[in-house]
Amino acid sequence: MRHAELIASFTSQAEAMGARVIPVAGPGEVASKLVEILRPLGLKVALVDSPLVQTAGVEKALGQAGFSIEKDGACFARQADTGIVEFDYGIAETGTLAMDATDLKTRLAAMLPLNCVALLPVERVRANLTEVIDAYLGRGSWPGYFTLVTGPSRTADIERSLTIGVHGPERLLIILIGDNGGGHHGR
Amino acid sequence: MAGKEFKQRIRRALDNASLRGALERFADAYIVSREQVYAGRDFESLRQRIAAIKADAASRYEELAEQFTRAVEARGGKVFRAKDAAAAREYIYQVAREHGVTDIVKSKSFASEEIHLNAYLQERGITPHETDLAEWILQLMPGERPSHMVMPAIHLPKEEVARVFSRYLNEPVEPDIKNMVRIARRELRKKFLTAGMGISGANIAVAETGTIVICTNEGNARLATTVPPVHVAIVGYEKLVPGIKDIVPILEALPRSGTAQPITSYVTMITGPVPAWKGEGEGIKELHVVLLDNGRTRMAADPVFKEALQCIRCASCTNVCPVFQLVSGQVYGYIYSGGIGSILTAFFNSLEDAADPQSLCIGCRRCAEVCPAQINIPELVLKLRERVVRKQGLSRGYRLALHGVVARPKLMHTLLRAAARLQGPVTHGRPLIRHLPLFFSSLTEGRSLPAIAGRPLRDRAKDLERPLSKPRLRAAFYSGCVIDFAYPEIGEAVYKVLGREGVQVVFPQEQACCGAPATYAGDRETAVKLAKQNIAALEGARAEVVVTACPTCAVALKKDFPELLAGDPAWEGRAQALAAKVKDFTELVHELTGGRQGPFGPPGGNGEKKQGAGEGLETGRQGSLDRQCTTSGRRAEPPGELTQAGNQAVKVTYHDSCHFKRHLGLDQVARRVLQGQTGLELVEMKESDRCCGFGGSYSIKYPEISRPILERKLKNIVASGAEVVAVDCPGCVLQLRGGLDQLGSAMQVKHTAEILADCEDE
Numbered sequence A: 001m002r003h004a005e006l007i008a009s010f011t012s013q014a015e016a017m018g019a020r021v022i023p024v025a026g027p028g029e030v031a032s033k034l035v036e037i038l039r040p041l042g043l044k045v046a047l048v049d050s051p052l053v054q055t056a057g058v059e060k061a062l063g064q065a066g067f068s069i070e071k072d073g074a075c076f077a078r079q080a081d082t083g084i085v086e087f088d089y090g091i092a093e094t095g096t097l098a099m100d101a102t103d104l105k106t107r108l109a110a111m112l113p114l115n116c117v118a119l120l121p122v123e124r125v126r127a128n129l130t131e132v133i134d135a136y137l138g139r140g141s142w143p144g145y146f147t148l149v150t151g152p153s154r155t156a157d158i159e160r161s162l163t164i165g166v167h168g169p170e171r172l173l174i175i176l177i178g179d180n181g182g183g184h185h186g187r
Numbered sequence B: 001m002a003g004k005e006f007k008q009r010i011r012r013a014l015d016n017a018s019l020r021g022a023l024e025r026f027a028d029a030y031i032v033s034r035e036q037v038y039a040g041r042d043f044e045s046l047r048q049r050i051a052a053i054k055a056d057a058a059s060r061y062e063e064l065a066e067q068f069t070r071a072v073e074a075r076g077g078k079v080f081r082a083k084d085a086a087a088a089r090e091y092i093y094q095v096a097r098e099h100g101v102t103d104i105v106k107s108k109s110f111a112s113e114e115i116h117l118n119a120y121l122q123e124r125g126i127t128p129h130e131t132d133l134a135e136w137i138l139q140l141m142p143g144e145r146p147s148h149m150v151m152p153a154i155h156l157p158k159e160e161v162a163r164v165f166s167r168y169l170n171e172p173v174e175p176d177i178k179n180m181v182r183i184a185r186r187e188l189r190k191k192f193l194t195a196g197m198g199i200s201g202a203n204i205a206v207a208e209t210g211t212i213v214i215c216t217n218e219g220n221a222r223l224a225t226t227v228p229p230v231h232v233a234i235v236g237y238e239k240l241v242p243g244i245k246d247i248v249p250i251l252e253a254l255p256r257s258g259t260a261q262p263i264t265s266y267v268t269m270i271t272g273p274v275p276a277w278k279g280e281g282e283g284i285k286e287l288h289v290v291l292l293d294n295g296r297t298r299m300a301a302d303p304v305f306k307e308a309l310q311c312i313r314c315a316s317c318t319n320v321c322p323v324f325q326l327v328s329g330q331v332y333g334y335i336y337s338g339g340i341g342s343i344l345t346a347f348f349n350s351l352e353d354a355a356d357p358q359s360l361c362i363g364c365r366r367c368a369e370v371c372p373a374q375i376n377i378p379e380l381v382l383k384l385r386e387r388v389v390r391k392q393g394l395s396r397g398y399r400l401a402l403h404g405v406v407a408r409p410k411l412m413h414t415l416l417r418a419a420a421r422l423q424g425p426v427t428h429g430r431p432l433i434r435h436l437p438l439f440f441s442s443l444t445e446g447r448s449l450p451a452i453a454g455r456p457l458r459d460r461a462k463d464l465e466r467p468l469s470k471p472r473l474r475a476a477f478y479s480g481c482v483i484d485f486a487y488p489e490i491g492e493a494v495y496k497v498l499g500r501e502g503v504q505v506v507f508p509q510e511q512a513c514c515g516a517p518a519t520y521a522g523d524r525e526t527a528v529k530l531a532k533q534n535i536a537a538l539e540g541a542r543a544e545v546v547v548t549a550c551p552t553c554a555v556a557l558k559k560d561f562p563e564l565l566a567g568d569p570a571w572e573g574r575a576q577a578l579a580a581k582v583k584d585f586t587e588l589v590h591e592l593t594g595g596r597q598g599p600f601g602p603p604g605g606n607g608e609k610k611q612g613a614g615e616g617l618e619t620g621r622q623g624s625l626d627r628q629c630t631t632s633g634r635r636a637e638p639p640g641e642l643t644q645a646g647n648q649a650v651k652v653t654y655h656d657s658c659h660f661k662r663h664l665g666l667d668q669v670a671r672r673v674l675q676g677q678t679g680l681e682l683v684e685m686k687e688s689d690r691c692c693g694f695g696g697s698y699s700i701k702y703p704e705i706s707r708p709i710l711e712r713k714l715k716n717i718v719a720s721g722a723e724v725v726a727v728d729c730p731g732c733v734l735q736l737r738g739g740l741d742q743l744g745s746a747m748q749v750k751h752t753a754e755i756l757a758d759c760e761d762e
Helices: A003-016 A027-041 A051-055 A058-064 A104-111 A129-139 B004-015 B017-037 B043-058 B061-074 B085-098 B110-114 B117-123 B133-139 B158-169 B177-194 B220-226 B244-259 B296-300 B305-310 B322-327 B338-348 B351-358 B366-370 B377-392 B396-406 B409-422 B436-444 B457-464 B480-486 B488-500 B516-521 B524-539 B551-564 B572-581 B585-592 B613-622 B658-662 B667-675 B703-719 B730-743 B752-758
Strands: A020-024 A044-047 A068-070 A082-086 A089-091 A096-100 A115-121 A145-149 A171-177 B078-082 B103-106 B127-130 B197-200 B204-206 B211-216 B230-236 B266-271 B275-278 B281-284 B286-292 B473-478 B503-506 B545-548 B582-584 B650-654 B680-682 B724-727 B748-751
Touching: A003 A020, A003 A089, A003 A096, A003 A171, A020 A027, A027 A051, A027 A058, A027 A082, A027 A115, A027 A171, A044 A058, A044 A104, A051 A058, A051 A082, A051 A115, A058 A068, A082 A104, A089 A129, A096 A129, A104 A115, A104 A145, A104 B220, A104 B275, A129 B244, A145 B220, B004 B017, B004 B322, B004 B703, B017 B244, B017 B322, B043 B061, B043 B244, B043 B305, B061 B078, B061 B286, B061 B296, B078 B085, B085 B117, B085 B197, B085 B230, B085 B286, B103 B177, B103 B220, B110 B117, B110 B230, B117 B127, B127 B133, B133 B177, B158 B177, B177 B220, B197 B220, B204 B244, B211 B220, B211 B244, B220 B230, B220 B266, B296 B305, B296 B338, B305 B338, B305 B377, B322 B703, B338 B351, B338 B366, B338 B377, B351 B377, B366 B377, B366 B658, B377 B516, B377 B524, B396 B409, B396 B516, B396 B524, B457 B480, B457 B488, B473 B488, B473 B524, B480 B488, B480 B730, B488 B503, B488 B585, B488 B752, B516 B524, B516 B551, B524 B551, B524 B572, B545 B551, B545 B572, B545 B585, B551 B572, B551 B582, B551 B658, B572 B582, B582 B585, B585 B667, B585 B752, B650 B667, B658 B667, B667 B680, B667 B752, B703 B730, B724 B730, B724 B752, B730 B748, B748 B752
Parallel strands: A020 A171, A044 A068, A044 A082, A082 A115, A115 A171, B078 B286, B103 B127, B103 B197, B197 B230, B230 B286, B473 B503, B473 B545, B545 B582, B650 B680, B650 B724, B724 B748
Antiparallel strands: A089 A096, A096 A145, A145 B266, B204 B211, B211 B266, B275 B281
């Protein structure tokens, strides 16, 4: 499959599973896009640092826009409206996000707040789970806490009525970052 | 016979309208969604891969457990091998005690239910909080139990949940689902953030890496395994797979088969202890994996039941089970419900505990068709039944019927003839039997008699066996008891149609009951006896083909006999030779006619096969005007001939008999044969392959379950708008005729042989 098709498939599958995919042209546009989409969702943000987050200047932009940013602490992400986390891979087949979530903050930011923002560079979209597993196996030791996320948290436990947002995020926003303006972070 | 308490549970479940409604709505939607989510995928090859992975694992649990343990320990985790429930409970309790834990958050785990962990901990002052929404709701309702493996609270209406929440919060809660989910989030979040320990189950455990894989939609397993400083995972041995890549096919099938999702919202893979917040600051979480045996290794050592360990707990078998859909998981009585549940119960609990649940299986084989791990559940249920019978013995009625009568064909035939004379006026009650022994057991229960033919087929056979001058084939007709004694006219139709095709049919008089009633009752001894008698009788006919018109009999002859006599030097070969000769009537007709279109038999009707398929199509069309299905009125009794107004095609709908479709695989063959008949129009009914609820003795044993299954079938039949229902099983004929009769419907139910016999030259 050509990469463009993978991206198209990833996007349509992720959206079918209830995520919102927000494409941006390159890392340079991430910060302004975040300011725009997060404002209606509340001003408290838990942010997990990563090279991409730094290049994109996320912290500074959000701070300037009046967001309060949490990066640490015993109560990290517990009170935040939104958690922002960079993911490792996207899986086109099912619209799934994959990450090595061994780092505690990464896990907490992605699971505790009502909104989860996933940052994902387009070049990290893979065709299927097997390819992603291969990618991790290629890195050496298998991650301690490996996570696949597909859409927001959901339940159908009461009368089989699909309800979004139980214990995990109610909103999953995927910022799909194009490679315009450089800033490759292929892993 | 099922225990009294068990029967009461069935009654209660059947009387619970909201439960039945919920299960029905769910199961109906599930069938459609499952099909969609598998669209474009090769389900057969997927299930073969899963079955291969899991079967291999089941043959070397010890090795995999050791490898798994080494891998987890290398990362700093602990593995405890629990030989039984008590050991597992005590270990977990001790871990909790060491850490001074008072509250535990639990993510859904059947293994923990299996070992009754909650009660054990509670008695010792530790409170486990279920965090899966459904499990939590049930936990707040003392005395309630899960009704489904994947959707445990599917039986509760939202109003009931609102009452539960109101009680819990001590304030009124509206039955608004969205709002109730928010309440659950709010309340359980407090537990996640304060609990001293998290307990999870596992969907898969990878020996190679020491990884535990957990699938959830709600995200509760992620929280339970991330926030508290201690994590205990309870993992049955059957969750072990060798390599990390083995999870791929399982993850492909589990959510698709379970809830018809391409993947669950979250798949969490934990390998060894990971960072966690521990009081003062970030530290390393404590990870304990309890590898639970509790009957699993005994099961793995059992050559027959080992297969059930391939189960990936998707519950699709129960989702498509017509019985489960009516009675729900609450009736089965133990943790694992449905057919597979009864098998697991036999090993995780005891054979005694499985005795009642296994008896609920009607044997329609729908579950085997959808099982993503390729487990032959209905077959295993039969094996289980055999063991139950071996241990507990047959009930008195069954013993009398099977050993006293069925195993002695001469006596049985004499009794049937007597019954035919004595039966008196036939009531409008549904006929109740399939194979005659059941008729005898029904006698002992004071049930009404089915109509026994005045002259059985075996007495009519001589008149039917006019020698053909140049027969194409010599066939022995194995009629089975129902055709012989209840529906000899089906047998006559078989003679007529095959005769037209130039087949010389003979009726070996020494043939006896095929033994299916004994097999399905778990009475192997009688089944073996009958197999031998039938083999000898059919060999005597010196026929090239043994033709049957009852799929249950066909399965007995083709599959059961060789299996029953395997290892018996005197009989094994003979059983196999017979099996190779057995052919279903409709299948044989299809072969003889080359599946060509058009009325039966070439012009002139001398039984010679002339055309190939393509040519025949043309000829058939041309001949359609003068040779059609008609109302010949030659037979007196209704349901008689096909009715037809003018030259309009008679609308026929086809009901798939379970054995015919799922054992013999002839469903499409039957349709082709019917479509080939000029003057017939085949219209499909909804759910044509759904069981009619007969199941032989089942309708006697569980009439309260059989009846609603039949009712649904009848609704679909009537809605098809057909005038005739075609079936290839005399048991289904019996059930459907009885049901339509009660509805006062004019629709006719006919065996394919009867339909073909009616389609003839004017």
